[in-house]
Amino acid sequence: MNPVTLPDAEWFDLAPEGGGKAWRIFLARPRGAAPAAGFPVVFMLDANAGFATFTEVMRRGAVRPQATGIGEAVIVGIGYPEGEDHRARRSFDYTAGPGAEGGRGGERATGGRDAFLAFIEDTLKPRIARELPVDPARQTLFGHSLAGWFTLDVMARDGHAFRNYVAVSPSIWWDEARLVAGLAAERAAPPCLAVMVGEWEQALSPWQAARPEAGEMAARRARRAMVDRARDYSARAAKELGPGAQVRFELMAGEDHASILPAAMARALRFALAD
Template sequence: MSTMISATSPVLLPDTEAFDLAPASHGAGGAARGWRIFRSIPRGPAPEDGFPVIYMLDANAGFASFHEAMARAARRPSATGVSEAVIVGIGYREGEDIRTRRAFDFTAGPSREAAPAHPERASLHGGRDAFLGFIETTLKPAIAARVAVDPARQTLFGHSLAGWFTLDVMTRVPAAFAAYVAVSPSIWWDEARLMEGLAGMEGLARTKGPPPRLALMVGEWEEALAPWQADRPEAAEMAARRAQRAMVARARAFAAQAAVTLGPAARVRFDRMAGEDHASILPAAMTRALRFALEQGHGRAAFP
């Protein structure tokens, strides 16, 4: 006999928790309001060195899917290459203007597209330093206080504009994370800054310690119209915008340059994922991202 439940009863996500967190000293922008943090809770004891941690941006849009992908794959690590890890999602509270806040948090300034035509929008962007400071000085210690973590196996994962932030952190503060996964990164937002940062990493391979590992993934249909979009009224506008932003070409070129800059010991991977567009790629990329984040050791660049 089935049991009736209220139509408003929420569906709970097992082995997770959520809490709000803000820096002790509030800065400009969204820091005073803080962030909604989502965390997966490991089901077993921590390894001797602690759990690997994957920090996921835009958590409101994908934490549940990412957590479930990890939980499912970790049941058979020998088959999937995915072991138990802690996923930390960084998002925003209900009722907040997520689009506005993420555009501030993930950027160092306005996009190269908009800056000349809309100088009045400059104040809507540029929160990158404060956001990274929150991650490094407030969030990471808070997670370490809740669960044993391996500081040498931490990954930053971002999609779209959060992917731009992920690449920017790697090129400017490479030691912040051991691995970086950028899915459909909006390199067009400020490609010049990313390339400047990448050039500044020259010689990193000659310093002590391994270079950061990098994976870039982009959908087949991010630079041209997908077959199911060809008949839409706005198809011509979409096609022009995608051609201008050149998501696939820019991601491929960035990965190739990163492989050269970081040297032969680096692990750099580029995947052009067949059949995916900017929206559909996110769940499809999650298991690949987990496998890359949790693999041990380093290898040569891979461009399948």
């Protein structure tokens, strides 16, 4: 068997300078000469699941940037080493505390949000800057689901960390009160925020209605109200962040919580890489 490789891409494990568990970092290097200010950088969370797809979407778009609105960028994926419990680690990294449903039943630790952001800011970003010419003024954070909650929380409370924020199917229900309260925080510059959610994230899709677990699924979706919360939060963010902020909400037809991720990637990159 000849394995398929992703050209101009690599991975390495990186731990905080003070010690602790490592994250697996995936790095896709852009092609061609860097702009005078350096390449834009997109930091992708949950990278074990979608880094290769995200990179290929960027590279395919960059072939005809005048048509796609997507140019060359550094893609930095943040994931976890093989053999670790990825669900447990992401529940810790992406949250500031237990969620509205009891922290995934109480079996997983929560509250690692500050330490995870510190790793990105103090360890990961300097490492990438040593590897490649990057533009610190054109950096984007991209997160899906619970990582989308983290993305919104960083945007609201630590808006200096990135210029652009893309939250796909954000789990706002996890701690909506904290996200709303964070919008009142002072910030040096208004952020650019894109929120995307699938049409079938709050109600059952036609292909799910006949499944044995349809009743339980419908109740959970109604309780979490993914579409309504995403729409309402986007409207509130546009009002609270002021006229200088760019806030975009998009309801993606035909997608649910799982299928939306690849469908959202090109739109996310176009938003993040716009001049």
